[in-house]
Amino acid sequence: MSAPCERQRLWQGARRVLAIRLDNLGDLLMTTPALVALRTSLPQAHIALLASSAGAALASHVPVVDEVLAYDAPWVKRPAGALERSLGPGEAEARMVRILAEARFDAAVIFTVCTQSALPAALLCLQAGIPLRLAYSRENPYELLSDWIADTEVPADGMRHEAQRQLDLVHHVGLQADAQRLLFRFKVEEALAMRHKFERAGGDLTRPYFVVHPGATAASRRWPAERFGQAAQALADATGCQAVFSGGPDELPLIHEAMAAMRDGGEGAVSLGGELVLGELASLIAGAQVTLCNNSAPAHLAAALNAPVVVLYALTNPQHTPWQARARVLNHPVPCRHCLKSVCPERHHDCLERVPPQDVVQAALDLMGPLPGVPLHPASPCIPHPVTALG
Structure with a gap:
């Protein structure tokens, strides 16, 4: 009406x-x-x-x-x-x-x-x-x-x-706009702070990287952390990019578990877990070749920044996929979908558990474009990523 x-x-x-x-x-x-x-x-x-x-x-x-x-x-x-x-x-x-x-x-x-x-x-x-x-x-x-x-x-x-x-x-009350993209802006200072933390953690800003964010607020929306590590290792081997892990302080155990599943315990990877404020995380995602994450805030940050993202999307809610994004959304169809639960009521977690790491790697490669011969874009920018104009 x-x-x-x-x-x-x-x-x-x-x-x-x-x-x-x-x-x-x-x-x-x-x-x-x-x-x-x-x-x-x-x-x-x-x-x-x-x-x-x-x-x-x-x-x-x-x-x-x-x-x-x-x-x-x-x-x-x-x-x-x-x-x-x-x-x-x-x-x-x-x-x-x-x-x-x-x-x-x-x-x-x-x-x-x-x-x-x-x-x-x-x-x-x-x-x-x-x-x-x-x-x-x-x-x-x-x-x-x-x-x-x-x-x-x-x-x-x-x-x-x-x-x-x-x-x-x-x-419904006559308020509308032509621009319909998600909106998020970060500051130059936040990008520079992220770069400082990136280098302090052992990262190399002259090399391209991808982001791995294994956390989500609900357990039902988390792909197993060790699978993120396996996918990160395979993607790093295929592209030569650095794997950079992100997450809040409460997600450090998931980051450690993911990195432990990589070769040599993730020795060549970079962990920024617990280090980044929101604008710094956005800067990190804006400069990445691709981000791997669950259905969580980083997926929507990537959509707002027009940055490529592979989302392990649990079938708890159907309406929260990345909006107008360069995205690949992965899950396994299950009859119990749309459960709205924070913990899988069936205990099998098949909607995510049955997605293999190789599917995630292939989705990431598809978003990154053909390799070899096509140069990857540089590491994280020093200026905010462009976003849709307001007017």
């Missing part, structure tokens, strides 16, 4: 807009085309983003947003320790209502995946006195939302991509 002209006129008049996306970093990256649509349609507006602590890391990398507020909502799955233990029940929510009320927003857009409810966030916005509130909803929200789309989506083959879902939401 389309919003009446009067509703679109009200939205076009909004001057202080709150965008809400409270789940993971990758989910927020897939929402950036809709954020671009907000900025393009409302060029004079102040746009604030309410995000989880993880999502708030994007603050300096999405130039269409003027400010970011961090909030780990109790109705969204959070990492252990994210709760504010010093506050009593409901105190964090009451404090957020006060913050939003003092900001005097004219409008709020609540972005959710189809398995989430927007209504808790809608209530937060209603209590804060925000008059325009837009979201998807499965049930009639009555006065919780001023504008809404009936949510009939269920995880299934052929469903629309998450990025398109959010673009369709803002289009």
